[in-house]
Amino acid sequence: MTESQPPSDAPPNRPSLRLPVRRTRPGRSPRGLDEIAVEEPLEIRVRWDAAGSTHDELVSTTMRTPGDDFDLAVGFLVAEGVLAATESPAGVTHCTDGSAEEPLNVVTVILKEGANPDLDSLRHTGFGTSACGICGRTRIQDVIARVPAATGDHNYDPDWLASLPAKLRVSQGL
Secondary structure (H helix, E strand, C coil), rough: CCCCCCCCCCCCCCCEEEEEEEEECCCEECEEEEEEECCCCEEEEEEEECCCCCEEEEEEEEEEECHHHHHHHHHHHHHHHCCCCCCCCCEECCCHHHCCHHHHHHHEECCCCCCCCCCHHHHCCCCCCCCCCCHHHHHHHHHCCCCCEEEEEEECCCHHHHHHHHHHHCCCCC
């Protein structure tokens, strides 16, 4: 199997980052650093040659902690029946054709010569979802286009924020 390396100027694929945060407690709101889990969308594409032409198909978008993206993509295709459990793809690569805004968030699994993938196995009667709305979407850009970018520094009353958990518990019956 061939695997490409990320571009040398690409940000590291880390499962967590230390970021500035504001810890809100009743009566105070100190700033500090916190270890934040990284979760990003991943587009999984399949490429194969048939009838003298190359086919590229976007098959899924999911959320993941960056790291083992190639294994995740191949495992997904095995679980969905596109690849047999004993079959290795011809290659796996990050997007290198310039078509992705975030090339490290797009993985293409290249099938072996003569492959005829059954992509109908990917057409579920239901759909995957997550709270953020990325899972089960075909294209990351479809979701991003609907959400305006955050602007400015938001300041919230620390006492109000601290009161929310109790209010939510009262209104969330089991």
